Amino acid sequence: MIQRIQTLYLALIAAICFTVASVKLYELTPGETAKSTISYTATVWKITGTDKAQETVISNAPYLGLILLFVGFLSLITAWMYKSRKKQMTICKIMLLLSLAWVGFFLSGINTLRVLSGAGYQFKLYPFTAIVVLVPLFIVLALRGIKKDDELVRSADRLR
Numbered sequence: 001m002i003q004r005i006q007t008l009y010l011a012l013i014a015a016i017c018f019t020v021a022s023v024k025l026y027e028l029t030p031g032e033t034a035k036s037t038i039s040y041t042a043t044v045w046k047i048t049g050t051d052k053a054q055e056t057v058i059s060n061a062p063y064l065g066l067i068l069l070f071v072g073f074l075s076l077i078t079a080w081m082y083k084s085r086k087k088q089m090t091i092c093k094i095m096l097l098l099s100l101a102w103v104g105f106f107l108s109g110i111n112t113l114r115v116l117s118g119a120g121y122q123f124k125l126y127p128f129t130a131i132v133v134l135v136p137l138f139i140v141l142a143l144r145g146i147k148k149d150d151e152l153v154r155s156a157d158r159l160r
Contacts, residue, residue: 006088006145009138010079013095016131016138017072020044021065025129026110033120040113044068047113064109067102071095071135078142085150089143096139103133 021044028040041048044065078091114123 004082004145004149006142006149007079007082009142009145010075013075013135013138013142014072014079016128016135017068017075020128020132021068021072023128024126025106026126027124028113028121029124031120031122035120042110042113064102064105067098067105068132071098071102074098075139075142085146085153088146089150092139092143092146096136096143099135099139103136106132 023043025042025044027042030037030039045062074091074095078088078095081088081091110123114121
């Protein structure tokens with residue numbers, strides 16, 4: 001199980017998801033031309049700041065956190081299902097859809113917050129936010145590894 005490359009990819013997915021769930025993701029701070037003095041700091045679970053921009057985006061924040069943790073737990077479960085490659089592929093496809101949805105909702109939330117907060121805000125992206133984009137890539141790589149294993153087992157079955 002450990003020697004398979006897809007297990008390492010799935011472990012990386014879990015590590016990224018659990019790490020990102022506990023760190024700051026981005027920050028909007030008022031610049032010189034901003035009309036407001038409110039600063040926004042976002043994690044997966046909440047957005048700090050008080051006005052209508054926060055109320056619009058904050059409704060999605062807990063769901064984004066749950067999706068991210070769900071993908072992390074699914075990756076750990078999938079790593080332990082090494083004897084059932086078809087189930088592994090199915091779960092990886094579900095994880096891929098969930099992670100792409102998470103990235104899409106997250107980026108739309110950033111865009112909504114930037115538009116509603118107004119002009120003059122400076123946007124600061126923390127390093128772990130960019131790493132989240134790697135999660136769908138690692139899922140695709142894990143899927144490729146699982147497919148290669150499946151093809152290898154099928155070819156060995158044909159030789160028997």
